[in-house]
Amino acid sequence: MAESTVLVVGGAGFIGTNLVRYWLDEHPRDRVISLTSPRHRKHAHDSAVNVECELDNPVRIREVLSEHDVDTVINCGGWSDNARAVRDPLGCFRANVADCVNVLEACRTSGVRRYHQVSSAEVYGDIDDRATADVDESAAQRPFTPYSSTKAAADHLALAYGRTYRFDVTITLSSNNYGPAQLPEKLIPRFVIRALLGQQLPIFDSPGSSREWLHVKDHCRAIDHILAHGTPGQRYNVGSGESADAHQIADLILDYLGLPTALKTLVPSRPVLLRRTGVDSGKLRTEVGWRPEKHFATALKETIEWYVDNRTWWLPHVDLVGAR
Template sequence: MQVVVTGGAGFIGSHLVRTVLADRHPSLAGAEVVVLDAFTYAGRIENLAPVRDSPRLRIEHADIRDPARVREVLTGADLVLHLAAETHVDRSIAGAADFVTTNVVGTQVLLQAALDLGVGRFVHVSTDEVYGSIDDGSWPETDPLLPNSPYAAAKAGSDLLARSYHRTHGLDVVLTRCSNNYGPYQFPEKVIPRFVSNLLDGRPVPLYGDGANVRDWLHVDDHCRGIVLAAAKGRAGEIYNIGGGTELSNIDLTFRLLAEVGAGEDMIERVADRKGHDRRYSVDWSKIRDELGYTPQVPFDEGLAATVAWYRDNRDWWEAVRR
């Protein structure tokens, strides 16, 4: 089996590649992996260093917005795991153009190539942010999309395109929507690696607003298992939420990080809130649990401690890219 992982040099994509090549997913045992990545700021060849010499790995430097290159790379593919995207909300607020062209246009290019080439299955990996903000309860997959940031709006657009290629053309598409990921190799613009790297350097951590915004935290290893389950057993045309089961306010998360590195509350720097900052995200992941047997396996306390330890032990990795 040949599996193409778009965005395979990014945080989640590279974890997926490393675990597939380590044969940690029985349904993909022995699979050949093709990484399609534009190697922008967050896609790094260093993320693939542990598997770089695997004879089952091929790396293609390509932009998903380039139809000719995408067609070349997808030729012969049995499965596409589509993770390539611009993802950082703050960057989308500062400038949305790359988010629209990469997340929307790039996804359409991939879908068309997959359709034309007869790819067996296309898994489109998305985010809970497409639902907007929820005060109480959790979103099922049937809730309407009400994105509030340019990033989330671009992802919502890509979700709708993916679904349309199934409904209109019969392409075997499965969609997943995950909650907030954390783990090793995450680019230090996101809250956990940014806060950890700051604290390890004795620098304050910038906490938005009152810190009461709530997120559900999902270890990258659990997310990748959910993606592979959806690829192996998900129903064509269906959407599966993937949650972590640990909801925390940003201030609670901050205090946990302070405790992990032995820092005090004086290291918190209150900053003006982000524009359009969603108050709470929470996905109902009972569908993937009941249909596909997914449950998160990494306890948050253990996962967070291991993540902090990884950043402590891999200073060279994040010092090279931190602003």
């Protein structure tokens, strides 16, 4: 008999598929339900109970929660592509705010007692002008893109639901995730795939811009630790403490694949581009006992190898590798 029934919203997305795989490995007695859009069903994990459901259908979400007697919901759903959000801010609002409310409402009306929301450290905005090197959870949130604004709004709604309707809510604010099975709308898989195709690697002309990088498995471990030991009503920063800019990442990828650095090319920067991201994960480390296990240089090589070995997985998405 299952010890717990965990439903992963967005279970066929990048973080969702990795989380489902992690949970099945680490908690074999739990029952894992993967809630996914029919459009993304092909990426779902075969060992989970895969349920197709659009997040704009709160009645169906509630039916799924009740039918499977779900006690824990982990919401990995929504958009994560800044460029897409800039092109379609209304679509981003629907996916990241309205759909989140649909999930929260389904949790409220079906009696789910534990809810975790996967969010982004981009809600803090650009930290380049902050007084300290990295930001902790007490820092003011200053989102200034459609994407980060919708993530901040959804986080406030989740915490409000927890306080108002008395169920346990926690949130992870993570730095940039990377790892296997990430679509090439993101920088690392886009660079790897373009390099494997012999194409140039477009780098925004924005000197001094850097990101903190977190392996997706370390994020999954953080969620697991928080659900077991975290405090309801709290937000937890999740970061590795390892940062790199696009030039450094391109150099690492090209060097590993034995390709010339001449494949790097500068392109005009986006109108709104964060210069630097980085979070202080001290609260997570102290309160929950989590530590990152993946080191960027080594884990990046493992990630490159995954794309080398899984060409059939990314070839259908090769249209996403274009420079934007």
